[in-house]
């Protein structure tokens with residue numbers, strides 16, 4: 373006879389770490405008829421079904437308020453269960469992903485779709501695009517260290533964009549940035565992000581898109 377798997381251990385492995393989360397997990401398993409009150413072990417043959425029941429019954433998040441908010445549209449009657457970051461169904465434990473989702477949500481809520489990013493490397497841009505895949509936000513990214521920009525190209529990008537973000541902490545030669553800043557139409561909002569990192573870029577762009585203080589750049 374195969375040995376029963378301790379339910380608490382199984383739940384911990386599935387991201388139900390805290391006492392409250394384990395309680396929630398047990399409730400889901402009991403409701404699915406996979407265990408009952410007082411039982412501590414489960415037959416290994418039931419684990420696949422138990423995993424499926426947990427996926428149907430719980431939305432796992434890292435406990436970050438942004439993830440709870442961003443996850444609510446997909447909660448769909450499931451219990452909100454807080455666990456370790458890597459089990460979060462929203463950010464998957466990534467600050468960059470969470471911040472990109474916050475930006476995408478701000479863009480959606482404010483009808484902004486086209487962002488022009490000045491600065492950052494090709495790798496940054498690729499990651500940012502990847503995180504925003506399927507989010508109805510288009511990016512044009514200028515890698516200042518690799519690109520020379522003609523005035524015509526700059527004007528075309530400025531005309532296209534709905535927000536210009538100058539990523540000042542990254543390699544961005546003055547001659548590249550002025551091609552854009554000098555020609556910026558007064559109607560195009562601009563922000564400067566001084567902090568490094570994709571999460572910082574996304575957070576500050578999200579504030580600007582939502583009409584935060586930095587939208588004052590629109591003068």
Ligand SMILES: [Zn+2]
Nearest residue numbers: 434439460463
């Ligand atoms: Zn999360």
